[in-house]
Amino acid sequence: MTAPARRTVDYRIAPFDLHLFAMVMARGTITAAAEAVNLSLAAASARLKALEDATGTRLLDRSKAGVTPTDAGRALARHASRVLAELESLHVEMASFGHGLRGTVRLLCNTAAMSEALPQRLGRFLVGNPDLDVDVHELPSDATLDALRRGSADIGIVADHVDASGLVVQPWLDDRLVALLPRRWPVGARRSIAFGELLERPLVGLARDSGLSRFLAAQASRSGRVPRHRVRVGSFDAVAQLVAAGAGAAVMPESAAARFRGDGVRVVALSDAWARRRLLICMTPEGAQLAGVRALAQALVAD
CATH class of the missing domain: 3.40.190.290 (D-Maltodextrin-Binding Protein; domain 2)
Known part of the structure; x- marks a missing residue:
């Protein structure tokens, strides 16, 4: 019996996109998040759409009042917080080596x-x-x-x-x-x-x-x-x-x-x-x- 084809997972998710998504969660709108990370609204929207394509699921429900995360979006937000904290720790430790520590x-x-x-x-x-x-x-x-x-x-x-x-x-x-x-x-x-x-x-x-x-x-x-x-x-x-x-x-x-x-x-x-x-x-x-x-x-x- 032939095994069903499995979708190839795209792990090439930019840390900046996780940061942008975290800002959307914190600010409640894509507009406010775009301003916080110094992007235009169009550029922020495009990056979020690419993030949804990379994860293979819809992450945000959009409305005139703002955005709300889907179940997948809430899961991504939890992982994004953890990943960004680890990256920050990585940068701090690597910087210490750069200063001779x-x-x-x-x-x-x-x-x-x-x-x-x-x-x-x-x-x-x-x-x-x-x-x-x-x-x-x-x-x-x-x-x-x-x-x-x-x-x-x-x-x-x-x-x-x-x-x-x-x-x-x-x-x-x-x-x-x-x-x-x-x-x-x-x-x-x-x-x-x-x-x-x-x-x-x-x-x-x-x-x-x-x-x-x-x-x-x-x-x-x-x-x-x-x-x-x-x-x-x-x-x-x-x-x-x-x-x-x-x-x-x-x-x-x-x-x-x-x-x-x-x-x-x-x-x-x-x-x-x-x-x-x-x-x-x-x-x-x-x-x-x-x-x-x-x-x-x-x-x-x-x-």
Whole structure:
């Protein structure tokens, strides 16, 4: 059976025509839009007719009172707004290169780095490199490596429990996870506790989609268990306050827990081997050749 012929889509739509169409939507008449973009009425009408030909559908209902968009016109207006905003962003970024700027470094990191080790170091780097911006997002370590390999990130900070083969890896900081317990809980003088024992108790944690929460859920699932969180909050400070109030136990990086030692909580080491880990700075071989990426990695390691 022969497949029906498909219309060839004409993608050669000038950004200026999208701008003109957006002005028609904003001003309500072709006349007012033409004046706004410095075109004659005849020229504006011709360009709008060509736009309708290119999209293959009627975009405007015309009347003496002005114009109103068809359903297709409203859809085009939404896309036009998005496309024009992206083009503006493109021009701004390209202009920055023209003035000698080096653009934006895309950095992904786990919870420990995002909340503890990174902000102060990143602040010093940004002050010392005013021509570089850094786009930072928090992701679990395995998702960070996937993003690096897909090319959607430049630098990743991950824990060393993941497979970073094929990437350029630099050891960074030690990142031990510990238990934060309410001081009145009866654990005696114990210096360590297993995560499995914590799973028998109510927990306080970060948001479900945080890197640390995902990591701990994965560790629990290995024993066929699901952590029971009484509450999830947005920061280690809030977690510590809830633990001090007796709401439950928590797991966090030792560097964070040290700030709360003595504030109605006890800091106890986790005996699980996975709790003792090192943070790594990872880049693809291609990314490591980019000046901005290399500068950020070197600055973090130097710190």
